Amino acid sequence: MDEERLLPAEARRRIRCNEWTRPTAGMASGYTQANMAILKKELAFEFLLFCQRNPKPCPVLDVTEPGLPIPRLVAPTADVRTDLPKYRIYRHGELTDEVHDILEYWEDDMVAFLIGCSFTFEYPLMNNGISIRHIDEHCNVPMYKTNIQTVKAGRFEGPMVVSMRPIPHEDVIRAVQVTSRFPSVHGAPVHIGDPAAIGIVDITKPDFGDSVSIRPNEVPVFWACGVTPQAIAMQVKPDLMITHAPGHMLITDKRDEDYAVL
Template sequence: MDKNIELSELRKLLRKNEFTGPTAGFAHGHTQANLVILPKDLAYDFLLFCHRNPKPCPLIEVTDVGSPVPRLTAPNSDLRYEVPKYFIYKKGELVREVNDIETYWRNDLVSFLIGCSFTFEFPLVENGLEIRHIAENRNVPMYITNIPCEPAGVFHGNLVVSMRPFSATDAIRAVQITSRFPSVHGAPIHIGNPEQIGIQNISKPDFGDPVTIKDGEVPVFWACGVTPQSVAMSSKPELMITHAPGHMFITDTKDSSYSIL
């Protein structure tokens, strides 16, 4: 599919389940978001978890109870239909992958939109840096690390990171650029040896797809909004609905609004 498609047209395809792939590279200029949906009785604990772990879980919006409409960032959208693929977790187990969540929606659900590193990929590209998973038409590789998140209420688990390989020079530039976007994970949390953060095999990500790491390149790791899925597996909440990794909700908000420079 042409990645230059207008957001309004992309949303029409999403509602008809005619676009179900990763969203990296789509809707240039629009902020992409991770999605977590929980019952109201777990919402405060998760809100506190996000507050205590702002690198992997930078909050963009929290919806009203029972409302699937993110009225601040996409008031004409519906979170039940406009994510390409959803994961349904029950008591920590991934039980279904679906293209809409109409049959799972309840009036006690609260939705959390969390900043996504896809947002800062366009500024990286505009500065001449290649994003390997986009170049290879793959989903971004993501890994569960050995770094524990700060627990909150019932929620606990380890940090998930996304990885993009760069030359040493480009890695420095990537740090400079992404540092301007703290609301969408900001600067990397690790550069270099993946084993130092518990990643034993860089060619086998826990989520997403492997990408080529060329000679002379180093892996660069950013905190990732898929962390709540690692937390779901550890904490085993009654119900957690998320986006499938790499299959994001795209807001009306422009990327530039999250830049601090």
């Protein structure tokens, strides 16, 4: 079956059964994908406040009830413990494991945050004739830590992570226009052009994801990224934090256009 045409429930079934373990870019096109961060209830309010103060990298789409793994607003038949292709386990800020489900890690006081993902606006970009390099090259989107600092909330603070897509010079304005319609999934770019200006030393060596080719007629364009909580985890060092593995998202039942503004 063409992965782009899968309905969300079938896509999640394939992921749950480990029939799909790769990044989800281009899967179930037209349906919103979400980053995820899971924390113990005692840290949930501080993290929610952090997201509220940092809506560009951390736009919240849904928050689960403590101990309940069902994202009722965006995918009421999903289970956040099994329906992402790959998860990361952080203990005291250190990445300790990558797994395909988190059933053995789930506890009764955990809260899952579903955060908007820039994969959501890739389909609209393609509909406007702008190709997506990491989809064309069958790899993960490149992501980088920056020198852009987030707004502190309680114990949560640290650098913003950005995702990068090479855009032809003549299409940059259109890319800004298209993505600006999706403020709930990172919206307009945070930077266009020189990577060094936001603290990226070598654009060929992303901190997360894969390197992609940049052609002579293209400019790197950077969007705020929902992997930011993972960079924060490395700095804040909570006892336990579970996240999606970069590029491995939850596919929701929401259509991309549900989050578009006119």
